[in-house]
Amino acid sequence: MxxxxxxxxxxxxxxxxxxxxxxxxxxxxxxxxxxxxxxxxxxxxxxxxxxxxxxxxxxxxxxxxxxxxxxxxxxxxxxxxxxxxxxxxxxxxxxxxxxxxxxxxxxxxxxxxxxxxxxxxxxxxxxxxxxxxxxxxxxxxxxxxxxxxxxxxxxxxxxxxxxxxxxxxxxSGPTLTALTVEDVAVRGRGASAVVAYTLVNRGNVALAPRPALRAEGAFGEVPVGGRRAEPVELLPGGRVELTEPWPGAPVLDRVRVTVTVAVPDGAEAAASATAWFVPWRAAGWTGAGLLGLGGTALAALFLVRGRRRPRREPADGATGGTDRTGGADGGPSGKPAETNPAPEHELTGASR
The missing domain is CATH 2.60.40.10 (Immunoglobulins)
Incomplete structure (x- = not known):
């Protein structure tokens, strides 16, 4: 001894x-x-x-x-x-x-x-x-x-x-057990997703905390794993950054992840963070497809409208027509005749 x-x-x-x-x-x-x-x-x-x-x-x-x-x-x-x-x-x-x-x-x-x-x-x-x-x-x-x-x-x-x-x-003297959980975040996607967090011992005795993770999605609880197999030895003033693998992370969801840490004497601390899971690659291809489809529909609409544009009809009384060989009556060669009717020629000086 x-x-x-x-x-x-x-x-x-x-x-x-x-x-x-x-x-x-x-x-x-x-x-x-x-x-x-x-x-x-x-x-x-x-x-x-x-x-x-x-x-x-x-x-x-x-x-x-x-x-x-x-x-x-x-x-x-x-x-x-x-x-x-x-x-x-x-x-x-x-x-x-x-x-x-x-x-x-x-x-x-x-x-x-x-x-x-x-x-x-x-x-x-x-x-x-x-x-x-x-x-x-x-x-x-x-x-x-x-x-x-x-x-x-x-x-x-x-x-x-x-x-x-x-x-x-x-x-020898008074002892204090105190710890905090900080910087909770979700990193990576799919099978490589992990939950990262930081533990800080703010007391004056060594701790063996056991973190536990919980996740809540839009449709209820999401499996995220249990407690660590081995506790971490957290010395007074110690600050450690830990990660927990999350191979079953959702593909599309909004999840709130909570890390709760307990020590043998009953002290407990917790912290949370919100993470969005969006399949950005699939969303990108889907967006590109929708954009292309919209562009095609818009082009087709302009084409149909162009084909259906109404022609101008000649006004009543028009007598002129286009001559294939020399022109229109009273009009220049190769151009369509005036749409207004030609005035009647009066014999000046004749009694009526």
Missing amino acids: PLLHTTGRDARLLLVLLATAALHTVPAAPAAADEPGWTAEPAAGTAAARPGGARPYFYLEGAPAAVLEDRLALTNTTDRERTVTLRGAAAGNTADGAVAVRPAAPGPGAGDAGSWFSFGAAATVTIPPRTRAVVPFTVTVPPAAPPGDHPAAVIATEAGREAGVRVHLRV
Whole structure:
């Protein structure tokens, strides 16, 4: 179990840190070509017993100004000497939800939990062949450290290869569970459609939220899938962008998608977005066809109207006609005769 020390026991702690790491002989084991030949893990209750006593990570908890202690086991399974360097690092979420380490902030009182670690004289450890070294380390919590979880890791480095061991570090005090769902959107169409959303941990403890999706269309509920098979580990202050496949997305509909996220203690958050599903390609071909059909109908209408235009009839009393060979009576050659009747010639001077 982790030990809790007060600042009054610094002298004893310093002696422990300056002591040489305990070395234990282990059986030789051939290392695979792609393996470094050494491992790093939390030390079990006794240095020799790993089966059944191994821990997957460190768990440390204490009040502000406390000094916490634990031990790391480094095992060299090869026939040559290994030199491993140790450091602490803060951990956080990547954009896609993974957990990664960050460089430690400088200064003993920095807010970055990676700067709280100390390995004393054992910061660089030389491990003989086929040997296990148990290295003590401490975590000094700053007096002004805020309560809640401070994810961290112990990083071991040798010849450019790093191995990290998670440290679940909690500062005693009030805890707050709070998260939000943001930026819900539907991307893609058909079998490639996905629902994208962002989860933000606004509390001070790590969460394992389980998102659930629901979609309502114009004609009722639309199947959109269930909960994620594995919960996401959302660290304090973490912000992750997730996507859920939606291979059964509708072809033509207006859908409101709601993402609801619950955590084990009962806290819940939700957000929604509206998406239109329109087969734009088919709509484009349909529109082009209707436009072409309308153009054809309009052209046909103008053609029919042109053919049905009425002719002008000659007025009553017209006597002129067109002469094929020389012209019309009283009119110029090759042109139609005047439509008005020719006046009668009077004999001037004759009595009537």
